[in-house]
Amino acid sequence: NAGVTQTPKFRILKIGQSMTLQCAQDMNHNYMYWYRQDPGMGLKLIYYSVGAGITDKGEVPNGYNVSRSTTEDFPLRLELAAPSQTSVYFCASSAFIGGGARGAFFGQGTRLTVV
Amino acid sequence: DAKTTQPNSMESNEEEPVHLPCNHSTISGTDYIHWYRQLPSQGPEYVIHGLTSNVNNRMASLAIAEDRKSSTLILHRATLRDAAVYYCILRDDFNFGNEKLTFGTGTRLTIIP
Numbered sequence: 401n402a403g404v405t406q407t408p409k410f411r412i413l414k415i416g417q418s419m420t421l422q423c424a425q426d427m428n429h430n431y432m433y434w435y436r437q438d439p440g441m442g443l444k445l446i447y448y449s450v451g452a453g454i455t456d457k458g459e460v461p462n463g464y465n466v467s468r469s470t471t472e473d474f475p476l477r478l479e480l481a482a483p484s485q486t487s488v489y490f491c492a493s494s495a496f497i498g499g500g501a502r503g504a505f506f507g508q509g510t511r512l513t514v515v
Numbered sequence: 516d517a518k519t520t521q522p523n524s525m526e527s528n529e530e531e532p533v534h535l536p537c538n539h540s541t542i543s544g545t546d547y548i549h550w551y552r553q554l555p556s557q558g559p560e561y562v563i564h565g566l567t568s569n570v571n572n573r574m575a576s577l578a579i580a581e582d583r584k585s586s587t588l589i590l591h592r593a594t595l596r597d598a599a600v601y602y603c604i605l606r607d608d609f610n611f612g613n614e615k616l617t618f619g620t621g622t623r624l625t626i627i628p
Contacts, residue, residue, distance in 0.1 A: 404558075433616075435618075440620070441620065442602070442617075442618030442619050442620050442621065443559070443616075443618040444618075445615050445616075448615075458615060459615070490558045490559070492558070492559075497561070497564065498564075499547075499564075499565075499566060500547075500566075500608055501547045501549070501564045501566070501608045502606075502608050503549070503561045503564065504551075504559070504561065504616055505561070506558030506559050506560065507558055508557060508558055509556075509557070509558050
């Protein structure tokens with residue numbers, strides 16, 4: 401299985417440009433997430449989804465939008481990119497992993513630089 | 516989610532056991548203890564989780580204190596490939612409204628050849 405696949409792996413954007421970060425999972429997981437990780441820091445939740453058609457904000461949603469039209473795909477849209485959005489973005493999905501707990505499965509990340 | 520405290524960094528010699536501590540004195544009765552690790556330039560990966568009892572899997576062991584206010588991730592025989600940042604995370608998995616895994620800065624583990 402491919403697991404969680406993110407594209408692109410790297411991208412440079414100019415200030416004010418827009419782009420969509422793609423995320424797809426083939427594990428039929430209902431829960432999906434977008435995190436960002438700034439240098440030397442932990443991950444911060446941007447948005448999450450508990451199923452197709454249902455999304456909700458995380459800790460740092462400003463400047464981003466998401467949609468979830470299928471179970472497999474959870475794209476993250478950046479409108480009007482700003483230097484503060486320079487970061488590594490991780491997509492994840494989650495499922496029950498035993499004993500009632502849920503575990504997360506992460507993609508390899510998209511490294512975004514806004515100049 | 517309850518807060519966890521981990522050392523910023525640790526070093527260990529290759530092929531020796533490693534004990535990574537985590538303090539979580541405000542843990543609630545429904546918080547699971549999750550451990551993830553992040554290898555260089557990769558996304559985090561699940562290592563192990565537990566609720567009350569010690570747990571073992573192919574990657575590691577998790578020792579949970581009797582009062583649950585601390586836990587220790589044990590790598591039985593560290594290799595160079597275990598060099599990573601290790602995150603100890605609490606989450607109430609009984610609450611379906613709580614979706615967030617709260618990542619702190621973790622412990623950066625360096626393995627000395």
